[in-house]
Amino acid sequence: MKPENEELFELEVEALIKEIHTQYGYDFSGYARASVYRRIKRFLGQKHLHSIDELRKFLFTDSFFFENFLQEITVNVTEMFRDPTFYKSLRDNVLPILSTYPFIKVWDAGCSTGEELFSLAILLEEEGLLGRTKIYATDINQKVLRQAKEGIFSASHMTAYTAAYYAAGGRRDFAEYYTSNYGSAKFNSSLVKNVVFYPHNLATDSSFNEFHLIVCRNVLIYFNKALQERVYQLFDESLVSLGYLALGKKETLAMSDISSKYNFVDKNNRIYRKNS
Amino acid sequence: MLATSRLIVIGGSWGGIQASMKILQGLPANYSIPIVLVLHRLRNYEGNMQELFDKKLALKAVEIDDKVPLEAGHLYIAPANYHVLLEKDHTFSLDDSELENYSRPSIDVTFNSAADVFGKNTVGILLSGASKDGSSGLKYIFEKRGTAIVQHPGEAEISTMPLAAIQSTPGCSIMHVERIQAYLLTLHEH
Numbered sequence: 001m002k003p004e005n006e007e008l009f010e011l012e013v014e015a016l017i018k019e020i021h022t023q024y025g026y027d028f029s030g031y032a033r034a035s036v037y038r039r040i041k042r043f044l045g046q047k048h049l050h051s052i053d054e055l056r057k058f059l060f061t062d063s064f065f066f067e068n069f070l071q072e073i074t075v076n077v078t079e080m081f082r083d084p085t086f087y088k089s090l091r092d093n094v095l096p097i098l099s100t101y102p103f104i105k106v107w108d109a110g111c112s113t114g115e116e117l118f119s120l121a122i123l124l125e126e127e128g129l130l131g132r133t134k135i136y137a138t139d140i141n142q143k144v145l146r147q148a149k150e151g152i153f154s155a156s157h158m159t160a161y162t163a164a165y166y167a168a169g170g171r172r173d174f175a176e177y178y179t180s181n182y183g184s185a186k187f188n189s190s191l192v193k194n195v196v197f198y199p200h201n202l203a204t205d206s207s208f209n210e211f212h213l214i215v216c217r218n219v220l221i222y223f224n225k226a227l228q229e230r231v232y233q234l235f236d237e238s239l240v241s242l243g244y245l246a247l248g249k250k251e252t253l254a255m256s257d258i259s260s261k262y263n264f265v266d267k268n269n270r271i272y273r274k275n276s
Numbered sequence: 277m278l279a280t281s282r283l284i285v286i287g288g289s290w291g292g293i294q295a296s297m298k299i300l301q302g303l304p305a306n307y308s309i310p311i312v313l314v315l316h317r318l319r320n321y322e323g324n325m326q327e328l329f330d331k332k333l334a335l336k337a338v339e340i341d342d343k344v345p346l347e348a349g350h351l352y353i354a355p356a357n358y359h360v361l362l363e364k365d366h367t368f369s370l371d372d373s374e375l376e377n378y379s380r381p382s383i384d385v386t387f388n389s390a391a392d393v394f395g396k397n398t399v400g401i402l403l404s405g406a407s408k409d410g411s412s413g414l415k416y417i418f419e420k421r422g423t424a425i426v427q428h429p430g431e432a433e434i435s436t437m438p439l440a441a442i443q444s445t446p447g448c449s450i451m452h453v454e455r456i457q458a459y460l461l462t463l464h465e466h
Contacts, residue, residue, distance in 0.1 A: 034361035
């Protein structure tokens with residue numbers, strides 16, 4: 001993007017966001033702009049398009065193209081046991097308390113392609129809690145939800161994931177959890193037997209259940225402050241008292257209205273607990 | 277009105293910690309322009325770069341949290357594993373999307389975003405490193421009529437990054453770290 005065209009580009013993006021909302025029902029108005037601009041520029045580059053005008057023509061005539069666009073704009077980069085210390089902390093500080101409930105409900109909000117979900121399921125399995133836990137895995141994007149359900153990840157990542165699994169306090173042979181086949185690793189479907197996959201849009205949908213633990217890591221960084229606040233209110237409504245909220249390592253409740261109701265369980269890993 | 281209209285963004289890789297430390301050690305606690313520091317670091321490395329800088333500098337060194345606002349007297353350090361972007365309201369947005377130039381944080385990403393928000397009031401400084409990250413971002417800052425500064429390749433521990441930047445932005449200023457520090461002090465408003 002030429003520097004002198006930046007202002008024009010930003011105006012065109014605003015118009016495009018409105019149009020996408022009208023045509024497809026996806027509302028990006030609360031997304032953090034710096035990131036949206038960057039994602040769109042990147043997408044234009046990938047598709048060899050030179051203007052928002054050109055992009056519009058494809059977006060509104062080809063729903064497959066739109067799906068592809070959606071995939072790129074909503075970042076779906078994720079990995080298993082990302083930030084091993086977070087999982088270690090969940091294992092050491094949160095799961096022992098959750099184990100006192102007869103039945104545990106977890107919401108993995110913005111589960112993307114499922115790497116985080118399977119990491120959580122493995123943790124619960126090893127702590128003997130998976131059988132009495134129901135995980136609601138939601139995402140705005142139906143395509144990634146289908147992928148998450150399958151639990152097939154590239155085998156090329158397994159070395160890194162195995163190391164992260166051990167760093168997160170894993171005690172078994174990580175390879176027990178998947179079968180390798182032609183460059184892919186398929187994780188045991190028993191891990192997600194109690195998982196409900198469900199399309200949910202944090203920007204527009206409401207609370208749908210009550211949870212003991214909500215995990216939403218590195219999803220809200222893509223939202224502006226107003227939309228973040230909406231989602232924090234939504235999480236607050238969806239957590240039982242003394243429930244846990246786990247955010248990404250650099251996400252904070254500090255600027256939110258709900259922050260006074262929450263205390264840190266682990267400040268470094270941004271695990272919060274709701275007051276009683 | 278927003279208290280600040282200028283921004284200094286510093287990028288570096290191998291040798292960048294030492295070089296940035298030397299530059300920043302001369303700045304007072306009330307330095308009037310916020311500074312963002314993007315250094316390449318090991319992925320998932322839980323280093324205490326923030327503590328290191330905070331101990332040695334008069335500036336308050338913080339690791340960037342999503343959506344915090346820019347303030348004078350602060351050194352904002354890019355966290356491991358996130359790209360750092362700037363919003364029009366002078367807050368940060370973090371981003372954990374694909375690596376750029378094999379890096380996350382990527383210097384290009386922050387330089388580009390800073391230039392989009394601060395335009396000619398952006399001061400970009402690229403230091404030592406064995407990477408080409410930062411050179412296209414520095415060029416973008418320069419094209420937006422901001423200030424583009426590159427550490428003298430003869431002084432840099434690894435000259436790859438400064439040389440790549442000088443090639444992409446022939447109009448940049450090439451300075452030793454003492455000169456960079458002196459220049460930053462001229463920008464300070466009491």
